[in-house]
Amino acid sequence: MHAIEMSGLTKTYRARGGMVHAVAGLDLVVPVGGVHGFLGANGAGKTTSIRALVGHLRASSGEIRLLGARIPHELPTVIDRVGALVEQPSFFPNFTGRRNLALLAKSRGIPKSRVGAALATVGLTERADSRFATYSLGMKQRLGVAAVLLKDPEVLILDEPANGLDPPGILEMRNLLQRLGNEGRTVFVSSHILSEVQQTCDRVTVIARGRQITTGTVHELLATADAKFHVRVPGDQSERHVAATVLTNAGFEVLLDEKGELFVGVDAAHSDMVTKALADALIYVSLLAPVERSLEDVFLELTADPNASNGASPAGGAS
Amino acid sequence: MNLLGAELWRFTSRRIVKVTLVVVLLCMTGGMAIAAWQSEVDLSSRYDSYSEACFENPTYNTEGEIDLSECETIVAYSDDGRVRLNDLGNVLSATGVLFMLVAILVAASSLGAEFGAASLSTQLIFEPRRVRVWATKSVAVAIGTAAITAVLAAVLVAQFTAISAWRGITAVEDGFWNDRVLDVARLIAAGALGGLLGFAITGFARRTVAAVVVFIALFIIEPLLYQVTDLFDARLPLYPLIAFVTNPFREIAFEAEDAWGMGTLADAVIVPVVWIVALLVVTGWQFRRSEIR
Numbered sequence: 001m002h003a004i005e006m007s008g009l010t011k012t013y014r015a016r017g018g019m020v021h022a023v024a025g026l027d028l029v030v031p032v033g034g035v036h037g038f039l040g041a042n043g044a045g046k047t048t049s050i051r052a053l054v055g056h057l058r059a060s061s062g063e064i065r066l067l068g069a070r071i072p073h074e075l076p077t078v079i080d081r082v083g084a085l086v087e088q089p090s091f092f093p094n095f096t097g098r099r100n101l102a103l104l105a106k107s108r109g110i111p112k113s114r115v116g117a118a119l120a121t122v123g124l125t126e127r128a129d130s131r132f133a134t135y136s137l138g139m140k141q142r143l144g145v146a147a148v149l150l151k152d153p154e155v156l157i158l159d160e161p162a163n164g165l166d167p168p169g170i171l172e173m174r175n176l177l178q179r180l181g182n183e184g185r186t187v188f189v190s191s192h193i194l195s196e197v198q199q200t201c202d203r204v205t206v207i208a209r210g211r212q213i214t215t216g217t218v219h220e221l222l223a224t225a226d227a228k229f230h231v232r233v234p235g236d237q238s239e240r241h242v243a244a245t246v247l248t249n250a251g252f253e254v255l256l257d258e259k260g261e262l263f264v265g266v267d268a269a270h271s272d273m274v275t276k277a278l279a280d281a282l283i284y285v286s287l288l289a290p291v292e293r294s295l296e297d298v299f300l301e302l303t304a305d306p307n308a309s310n311g312a313s314p315a316g317g318a319s
Numbered sequence: 320m321n322l323l324g325a326e327l328w329r330f331t332s333r334r335i336v337k338v339t340l341v342v343v344l345l346c347m348t349g350g351m352a353i354a355a356w357q358s359e360v361d362l363s364s365r366y367d368s369y370s371e372a373c374f375e376n377p378t379y380n381t382e383g384e385i386d387l388s389e390c391e392t393i394v395a396y397s398d399d400g401r402v403r404l405n406d407l408g409n410v411l412s413a414t415g416v417l418f419m420l421v422a423i424l425v426a427a428s429s430l431g432a433e434f435g436a437a438s439l440s441t442q443l444i445f446e447p448r449r450v451r452v453w454a455t456k457s458v459a460v461a462i463g464t465a466a467i468t469a470v471l472a473a474v475l476v477a478q479f480t481a482i483s484a485w486r487g488i489t490a491v492e493d494g495f496w497n498d499r500v501l502d503v504a505r506l507i508a509a510g511a512l513g514g515l516l517g518f519a520i521t522g523f524a525r526r527t528v529a530a531v532v533v534f535i536a537l538f539i540i541e542p543l544l545y546q547v548t549d550l551f552d553a554r555l556p557l558y559p560l561i562a563f564v565t566n567p568f569r570e571i572a573f574e575a576e577d578a579w580g581m582g583t584l585a586d587a588v589i590v591p592v593v594w595i596v597a598l599l600v601v602t603g604w605q606f607r608r609s610e611i612r
Contacts, residue, residue: 057610075447084444090437107325108445
């Protein structure tokens, strides 16, 4: 059993000028345990998918399972094992943070002691007795995460949890998510802060235009993306142009950037062919180094191509 | 029970509930203080015997009115501004309309605030059974508004009784207290019904202001419709509820047209109850199906 499964999830809205496909046949599998990133640009369908996952909206078609329970019909059977923060944290503005959490705890028969513990975990103890309306965006976000932790859930669904947090807050959030993932819980976190995802998540799923583009571990994603090597040859700019011509003729994909630096698209296993091709032309390589790629680079590459999602939704998306 | 407990806690924690309760209590106390101040103590010995004699064994003329020939000073008695415990029934009926409006306002504000703060989305993460959530909220509102009305009515009765004992007249009809207990019970029921009506209409309107506008419109439109045609007699929600509070049916000279077409107190309660049940079912169904933000 997986923590989260979505199969052919579709959500369509009527709008002026036709139908809007917010989610267009999304397939997603989140295994139990660890931190799973859910990546997509604004309007890719992340929040809509999460809202369908927690029963806040009904999918137009497709199937969703959460801890094996069909959503939305069987959601009540697993709700005590699931915590979620969807979009902006929504609480009563005139109640204190503590009272807002205490009300939620009481509605589910959760011991009062967990309220204090959850507030302490997110670093809100000192401001727990201030009105929610007086909280900064980051504090509201922390209270939202505290509400998620109240149930001591097996699965945490967090929609942009780092929104509004300052750098120390982001670091704390990253450590918290990693700790929760290491405890054996499943943390499903949507984000478009890719550097955070890269540092926090074990696995990621990338979506665009309401469909999955790719999924896997962060390492797999970085490895499967087109690898590039930085090639440096002795001599001036004309030597580099000659080297570029040689490599192009040898069948390599070559890029000479505006600074005159030479890059070759080749995977690590075949990088020796670059030196051989140049040596055959009596050009000797002084540097051949793999270009470090970030998740951001991979994400931008994957989501830039409209055909990457096997025929993306023509009507665009909404998040 | 956890959910109901949480809803009641949420309801009673709301600032508008506390502020409204305090404001109405202050207004009532102010009104009572004025009534006490205006009461003519010096005249009490002079008029007590007349008024008590008049009300202990009243005789009625053929039109159902008290025969004034047996208590000639009745005009002077009416003008002396004294607080008479025997008038408590009328005071409860008149003030009960205000209590019911308070219940409607508090209930509308309570649900309107939830839609406004979008707190339902967080709440449904903890209890996703929406029909249960909706039903529990409506029960909490009914209990909460009934409790508010009970407090207000109890304070009114206590203040009125104390002032009539201090500077007024305490002589009462037979069965007076039994009737007042029924009056207060009716007011509490009206408070709960008013609260539910406010809740149900806000369920449609989704905003407190919109719900209040609907109620103001009902206040204006309902009597106009009653005047234009008999078609709506005993069919609209608000004025039957008012009739349930004011209870004109006990008047000897009562006619159905005085109570917007309703003949009995039962009519006055059944009409709003049918409306409230229908509105709660429809809004509950709507809430079950709608997208939550």
